Amino acid sequence: MQNIKQYVEQNKQRFLDELFDLLRFPSVSADPKYKPDVLETADYVAKKLSDAGADKVEVCQTAGYPIVYGEKIVDAAKPTVLVYGHYDVQPPDPLELWKTPPFEPTVRDGKIYARGACDDKGQFYMHVKAFELMMQNGGLPCNIKFMIEGEEEVGSSNLEIFVKENKQRLKADVVLISDTSMISMEHPSLETGLRGLSYLEVEVTGPNRDLHSGVYGGAVANPATILAKMIASLHDENNHITIPGFYDDVIDLTPDERNAINDAPYNEAEYMTDLGVDELWGEKGYTTFERTGTRPTLEVNGIWGGYIGEGAKTVLPSKASAKISMRLVPNQHSDKIRDLFTAHFEKIAPKSVKVKVTPHHGGEPVVTPTDSVAYQAAQKAITESFGKAPIPTRGGGSIPIVALFEAELGIKTVLMGFGLDSDALHSPNEKYDIYNYYKGIETIPLFHKYFAELSGS
Amino acid sequence: MQNIKQYVEQNKQRFLDELFDLLRFPSVSADPKYKPDVLETADYVAKKLSDAGADKVEVCQTAGYPIVYGEKIVDAAKPTVLVYGHYDVQPPDPLELWKTPPFEPTVRDGKIYARGACDDKGQFYMHVKAFELMMQNGGLPCNIKFMIEGEEEVGSSNLEIFVKENKQRLKADVVLISDTSMISMEHPSLETGLRGLSYLEVEVTGPNRDLHSGVYGGAVANPATILAKMIASLHDENNHITIPGFYDDVIDLTPDERNAINDAPYNEAEYMTDLGVDELWGEKGYTTFERTGTRPTLEVNGIWGGYIGEGAKTVLPSKASAKISMRLVPNQHSDKIRDLFTAHFEKIAPKSVKVKVTPHHGGEPVVTPTDSVAYQAAQKAITESFGKAPIPTRGGGSIPIVALFEAELGIKTVLMGFGLDSDALHSPNEKYDIYNYYKGIETIPLFHKYFAELSGS
Numbered sequence: 001m002q003n004i005k006q007y008v009e010q011n012k013q014r015f016l017d018e019l020f021d022l023l024r025f026p027s028v029s030a031d032p033k034y035k036p037d038v039l040e041t042a043d044y045v046a047k048k049l050s051d052a053g054a055d056k057v058e059v060c061q062t063a064g065y066p067i068v069y070g071e072k073i074v075d076a077a078k079p080t081v082l083v084y085g086h087y088d089v090q091p092p093d094p095l096e097l098w099k100t101p102p103f104e105p106t107v108r109d110g111k112i113y114a115r116g117a118c119d120d121k122g123q124f125y126m127h128v129k130a131f132e133l134m135m136q137n138g139g140l141p142c143n144i145k146f147m148i149e150g151e152e153e154v155g156s157s158n159l160e161i162f163v164k165e166n167k168q169r170l171k172a173d174v175v176l177i178s179d180t181s182m183i184s185m186e187h188p189s190l191e192t193g194l195r196g197l198s199y200l201e202v203e204v205t206g207p208n209r210d211l212h213s214g215v216y217g218g219a220v221a222n223p224a225t226i227l228a229k230m231i232a233s234l235h236d237e238n239n240h241i242t243i244p245g246f247y248d249d250v251i252d253l254t255p256d257e258r259n260a261i262n263d264a265p266y267n268e269a270e271y272m273t274d275l276g277v278d279e280l281w282g283e284k285g286y287t288t289f290e291r292t293g294t295r296p297t298l299e300v301n302g303i304w305g306g307y308i309g310e311g312a313k314t315v316l317p318s319k320a321s322a323k324i325s326m327r328l329v330p331n332q333h334s335d336k337i338r339d340l341f342t343a344h345f346e347k348i349a350p351k352s353v354k355v356k357v358t359p360h361h362g363g364e365p366v367v368t369p370t371d372s373v374a375y376q377a378a379q380k381a382i383t384e385s386f387g388k389a390p391i392p393t394r395g396g397g398s399i400p401i402v403a404l405f406e407a408e409l410g411i412k413t414v415l416m417g418f419g420l421d422s423d424a425l426h427s428p429n430e431k432y433d434i435y436n437y438y439k440g441i442e443t444i445p446l447f448h449k450y451f452a453e454l455s456g457s
Numbered sequence: 458m459q460n461i462k463q464y465v466e467q468n469k470q471r472f473l474d475e476l477f478d479l480l481r482f483p484s485v486s487a488d489p490k491y492k493p494d495v496l497e498t499a500d501y502v503a504k505k506l507s508d509a510g511a512d513k514v515e516v517c518q519t520a521g522y523p524i525v526y527g528e529k530i531v532d533a534a535k536p537t538v539l540v541y542g543h544y545d546v547q548p549p550d551p552l553e554l555w556k557t558p559p560f561e562p563t564v565r566d567g568k569i570y571a572r573g574a575c576d577d578k579g580q581f582y583m584h585v586k587a588f589e590l591m592m593q594n595g596g597l598p599c600n601i602k603f604m605i606e607g608e609e610e611v612g613s614s615n616l617e618i619f620v621k622e623n624k625q626r627l628k629a630d631v632v633l634i635s636d637t638s639m640i641s642m643e644h645p646s647l648e649t650g651l652r653g654l655s656y657l658e659v660e661v662t663g664p665n666r667d668l669h670s671g672v673y674g675g676a677v678a679n680p681a682t683i684l685a686k687m688i689a690s691l692h693d694e695n696n697h698i699t700i701p702g703f704y705d706d707v708i709d710l711t712p713d714e715r716n717a718i719n720d721a722p723y724n725e726a727e728y729m730t731d732l733g734v735d736e737l738w739g740e741k742g743y744t745t746f747e748r749t750g751t752r753p754t755l756e757v758n759g760i761w762g763g764y765i766g767e768g769a770k771t772v773l774p775s776k777a778s779a780k781i782s783m784r785l786v787p788n789q790h791s792d793k794i795r796d797l798f799t800a801h802f803e804k805i806a807p808k809s810v811k812v813k814v815t816p817h818h819g820g821e822p823v824v825t826p827t828d829s830v831a832y833q834a835a836q837k838a839i840t841e842s843f844g845k846a847p848i849p850t851r852g853g854g855s856i857p858i859v860a861l862f863e864a865e866l867g868i869k870t871v872l873m874g875f876g877l878d879s880d881a882l883h884s885p886n887e888k889y890d891i892y893n894y895y896k897g898i899e900t901i902p903l904f905h906k907y908f909a910e911l912s913g914s
Contacts, residue, residue, distance in 0.1 A: 030768070154768075181672075195671060199769045208733030212883055214652060214854030215638075217784055218754030219745045221738035224779070225692065225757050231682060232689035276665030279808040281678035288676045297675030300682050301772050306759035307780060311487075311611075312656045312817040314782055314855075315758050315883070322681070323764060325771055327674055351736040360769040397671030398771075425669055426772065 004442050007133050012438060015129050016112075018048065019437065022087075022121050023105040023114040029065055029088035029154045038150055041087045042066045045148050048125075052132035054146060062158035065150030069169070072131070073143045079455040080143040081448060082172035082411065084401065085124025085179065086152035089116035090426045097428035110434050117432035118423040123178035124148055126418070126437060130444035137445075141452035145172055152179075155361050156401050163401075163408045174374040174451065175405050178440060180395050180417030185435065187265045188386040190378055191395040191415040193293070194402060196328030196365035198337040199301075202345055203321045203356040204230070210306075211316040221352035224305040224320040230348055231322060234298055238284035241298050241326075243344045249331045253294055261289045264391045274422060293394025296337075297327045323360070327396065334362030363400025366413070373454045374414045380454075381446035382416075385439065416447065461899050464590050469895060472586050473569075475505065476894065479544075479578050480562040480571040486522055486545035486611045495607055498544045499523045502605050505582075509589035511603065519615035522607030526626070529588070530600045536912040537600040538905060539629035539868065541858065542581025542636065543609030546573035547883045554885035567891050574889035575880040580635040581605055583875070583894060587901035594902075598909035602629055609636075612818050613858050620865045631831040631908065632862050635897060637852050637874030642892065644722050645843040647835055648852040648872040650750070651859060653785035653822035655794040656758075659802055660778045660813040661687070667763075668773040678809035681762040681777040687805055688779060691755055695741035698755050698783075700801045706788045710751055718746050721848045731879065750851025753794075754784045780817075784853065791819030820857025823870070830911045831871045837911075838903035839873075842896065873904065 008015070027041040028034040042059050045068045050057045054070030065088065073080075092102035092115045100106040105114035112122065127146070134140050147170065149159050163170060183189045206223035207216070236242050253261070266289060272280065282291040291297070305320025307313035326337055342357045349355040368375060370392060382390040395415065402413045418440040424430045465472070484498040485491040499516050502525045507514045511527030522545065530537075549559035549572045557563040562571035569579065584603070591597050604627065606616050620627060640646045663680035664673070693699050710718070723746060729737065739748040748754070762777025764770035783794055799814045806812040825832060827849060839847040852872065859870045875897040881887045 197671075197771070199771070201769075206734065209881075209884055211732070212854060213756045213758060213782060214654075214749075214784055214852070215878055215882075216732075216749065217756045217853060218748040218752055219737060219739045220732055220734060221736075222756050224760045225688060228685040228688035228757070228760070231685035235682065235686075275668070275673075275677055277663065277677060277809055278811075279678075280676055281807070281809040282676045291675040292673065295675055299670045299674045299679050299771075299773055300685065300763065300777075301670060301770060302763035302765045302774070303681045303685070303777060304761045304765040306757065308759045308761040308778075312658075312780060312782070313758060313883075314654070314656070314756075316756055317759070320757075320760060321765075323769060325670060325769070327671055350738070352734055352738040354735075395671070396674060397669060421672055424666070425672075426770075427666055427668075 003137050004133065004445055007137055008438055008441055015441065016434065019122060019125050020105045022125055023116055024103055026103045027088050027116070027150065028091050029151050030091050038065050038088060042068050042150055045087050046070070048128055049146055052128055053135040054131070060162065062162055064158045067150070067159065067162050068148040069146065071143070071145040072140060074140045075143065078142050078457045079451060080145060080172040081451065082145045082147060082170060082175045083127045084175055084177045085127065085148045086120045086150065087124070087148050088150040088153050089119065089121065090153050094428060099429055107434065111431040112434060113429055113431045115430055117430050118419040119425040119430065120152065120179045122432040122437055123418060123440065126178060126440035127444055129441045133441065134445050134448060141448045145170065159401055160404055163404060167409060170409055172411055173455065175411050175413040176447065177399070177413055177415055178417050179399060180397070180415045181419035181421050181423065182417060183264055183391060183393065184420065185439070188382050188388065188390045189264065189393045190382065190390040191368070191417060192370055192392045193330060193367040193394045194365060194415070195396055195398050196332060196334050196403070197325060197363045197398040197400065198328060198334045198341065199323070199325040199360040199362065200338065200341060201321065201323050201358045201360060203319060204349070205319050205354045206352065207316070207318055210318050213314040213316040216316050220316060221350065222316050223353055224317055226350060226353045227305065227320040227322060230345065231300060233348060239282055241296065243340050245340050246296065246337065249333065250296060250329055251331050258290065260392060261293060261394060262287050264289060264393055289393070292396035294329060296329050296332060299325055301325050327398065328365045330365045330367045332365060334364055338362060363398045364403035366402045366406065368413060368415060372412060374412065374451060377447050377451035377454050378414045378416050380450040381443050384446050385443040460594050461590065461902055464594055465895055465898055472898065473891065476579060476582050477562045479582055480573055481560055483560045484545050484573070484607065485548050486608050487548050495522050495545060499525050499607055502544050503527070505585055506603055509585055510592040511588070517619065519619055521615045524607070524616065524619050525605040526603065528600070528602040529597060531597045532600070535599050535914045536908060537602060537629040538908065539602045539604060539627060539632045540584045541632055541634045542584065542605045543577045543607065544581070544605050545607045545610050546576070546578065547610050551885060556886055564891065568888040569891060570886055570888045572887055574887050575876040576882040576887065577609065577636045579889040579894055580875060580897065583635060583897035584901055586898045590898065591902050591905060598905045602627065616858055617861055620861060624866060627866055629868055630912065632868050632870040633904065634856070634859070634870055634872055635874050636856060637854070637872045638876035638878050638880065639874060640721055640848060640850065641877065642896070645839050645845065645847045646721065646850045647839065647847040648825070648874060649827055649849045650787060650824040650851045651822060651872070652853055652855050653789060653791050654782060654820045654855040654857065655785060655791045655798065656780070656782040656817040656819065657795060657798060658778065658780050658815045658817060660776060661806070662776050662811045663809065664773070664775055667775050670771040670773040673773050677773060678807065679773050680810055681774055683807060683810045684762065684777040684779060687802065688757060690805060696739055697741070698753065700797050702797050703753065703794065706790065707753060707786055708788050715747065717849060718750060718851060719744050721746060721850055746850070749853035751786060753786050753789060756782055758782050784855065785822045787822045787824045789822060791821055795819060820855045821860035823859045823863065825872060826869060829869060831869065831908060834904050834908035834911050835871045835873050837907040838900050841903055842900040
């Protein structure tokens with residue numbers, strides 16, 4: 001594969017055009033009005049896999065949106081790489097904050113602006129083009145299987161069934177996913193773990209109806225005030241989470257592990273400027289990288305209650321609610337944390353209110369072994385492509401299907417993401433650098449090459 | 458006026474029919490789509506005043522909705538009663554919670570269900586019918602002036618201008634208002650004070666955009682969490698308000714005053730059952746009546762931030778907001794409390810967020826002197842009509858125009874309300890007991906009679 005750069009260079013405009021075609025599909029899985037578009041996207045992905053040379057391409061129906069499958073088995077003796085990605089995207093709202101329309105990809109300053117540009121169309125499509133590249137440049141070093149789903153942004157609930165029912169078809173030696181980010185192109189990195197998730201909704205009810213805040217104010221518990229007090233109590237003065245037992249299963253990192261994480265380049269002033277904050281906030285005793293990558297956290301994702309329209313209404317609300325999620329680290333368990341939260345939240349509620357806790361969904365934390373052949377192959381590929389070794393980092397986000405693959409298929413995952421934290425995933429003006437897109441297409445074939453070599457095939 | 462009961466008895470169906478006609482106008486001042494209805498209501502009120510015998514009836518235009526004026530001057534030597542009321546109503550939302558349509562008055566179990574049944578159409582219209590009754594039964598003991606506005610539910614902002622520009626026309630010896638409630642028909646009461654109000658909106662901004670709660674969670678202050686902590690800190694463990702200086706101007710009641718307030722009949726079990734709560738909540742050291750009537754309070758009227766739709770979104774929000782209002786007691790000042798709140802709220806904000814405080818509106822607390830001729834006249838009227846003396850109570854709500862009348866016209870107000878706390882003002886299924894409506898029409902002429910007598914005319 002001496003001709004990687006040359007092939008990319010010769011085909012760069014087409015690679016970009018094809019991605020733009022893919023980005024023009026408004027494949028929003030959360031909103032039923034986009035259903036025809038999501039289904040068309042699946043067909044487009046299937047066609048592109050076929051065009052690139054995949055066999056047995058199938059748009060596999062599920063109870064929800066289809067999963068696109070394709071494979072190229074070159075030699076049963078060679079190792080098999082299962083590429084996972086997703087063709088669905090987050091809703092584009094709030095639309096008014098987009099500088100250019102979310103489904104009309106636009107290049108500004110070397111960056112592709114579009115919903116899904118990075119998450120995950122731009123990233124999974126690199127694998128399709130890298131596959132084409134390998135097919136046209138001496139063939140595949142490994143067998144390859146593609147599984148591109150359409151429900152990642154709504155919880156991947158049908159993927160679990162698909163994986164359980166297709167264990168033989170999905171048999172592989174490693175799962176390769178590009179759906180995460182690097183520190184920067186100057187500081188390439190490889191994520192070695194992901195946080196798990198436990199997401200719940202709480203509802204606090206005070207009086208049985210909205211009350212006049214003058215007639216009753218001061219004599220009846222206000223559920224918004226009580227909810228505020230309950231939420232406030234979930235972090236202590238050092239921003240430790242106060243739920244009893246919450247940290248019981250957390251394995252403290254060794255000083256060496258902590259040093260490795262903190263060795264990653266980090267400019268606090270730049271970080272704060274990017275976010276527009278004057279001060280950072282977090283658990284006492286830990287650095288930013290440790291807080292986001294290695295420590296469990298609890299965030300209020302939404303809160304509401306009472307009168308939230310224009311102007312003033314003097315109401316003492318009957319109810320107040322919040323969506324609260326916790327990110328979990330290795331050895332914590334989503335179900336256990338869900339139960340600990342629920343018991344604690346119910347316990348701290350004063351008798352003057354009633355509390356209802358409803359779990360939404362969860363996902364288990366994962367750690368990628370750094371001594372595996374697959375990790376080493378990724379390390380070598382990046383080192384060759386970027387001219388420097390990747391820094392191991394811990395990702396703060398959650399990709400629940402990684403734990404699923406491990407549990408159901410018995411395969412570990414390599415998280416070889418080429419995005420950046422500044423790509424505004426899930427936000428208006430999502431972008432992906434064209435440079436990163438091409439860099440990914442160049443790096444992926446090297447992974448296949450080294451994975452084959454290191455596997456001894 | 459020996460024939461009061463007889464006249465009411467003979468005209469009861471017509472009195473009810475006319476009120477029903479008035480209630481059928483959806484005179485919602487807050488929503489511009491009802492504008493033609495609000496204007497028609499003003500015309501209807503003017504016509505009914507004329508029909509009852511008022512002179513100089515005028516639908517007085519303002520920058521907003523008109524104020525209906527009418528008067529009957531029988532003798533310049535007699536005292537003058539200025540009747541204030543409002544023909545506008547609160548929005549009927551949420552409509553789905555109404556058992557019968559809000560603008561189709563329906564009688565169930567002796568109660569009129571309709572938006573405005575009690576607040577304030579049912580109550581001010583008693584004065585129109587009592588005026589008719591006096592005109593038909595020996596004439597007026599006092600001169601009478603009516604000022605019925607159409608913007609009470611949206612802050613009465615044009616009333617202030619009208620009052621300032623019409624001081625001579627509005628000259629009177631007392632303002633008489635029926636827009637409050639009694640303990641019960643078995644326990645008639647007279648409100649001797651109203652709380653003031655200071656209403657503000659707060660916005661807490663963390664990062665400059667919504668963030669992925671996995672990538673950034675734990676390292677950046679979450680404005681919803683910070684807002685919860687700030688709100689939680691506004692009451693201490695005894696539910697005292699923690700804003701420095703907040704209580705400085707509060708005049709503690711004497712033991713006698715406290716005893717008088719607590720002598721009012723109160724069944725805590727019934728109070729809790731009506732509200733559906735298992736425990737009451739409030740400032741330590743005070744009873745329910747003291748908490749709602751004599752102590753300043755702070756309530757969250759609304760709170761919102763982050764993702765509040767269906768399902769789950771793992772966002773770390775950029776902003777969180779709340780509407781917060783404080784009820785004030787005599788000698789506290791709305792502007793001063795607004796400034797104290799603002800300074801405190803800005804001060805307690807951690808450096809990790811930015812805070813914006815926006816005042817909505819305010820109103821001053823009022824106390825009605827119980828040694829005045831007008832109060833004594835009201836006392837005598839109720840005693841005669843109900844067969845027992847009224848209990849003096851302190852109202853928890855606010856009617857900012859009462860302080861306005863005192864400041865601009867130099868006249869005190871008598872709050873002779875015939876509603877009940879259970880009338881669901883501002884809520885679905887607002888009602889007014891037919892019994893209370895007739896009882897009001899019977900009692901009001903007695904007030905005029907005794908006010909004239911006690912004034913020595």
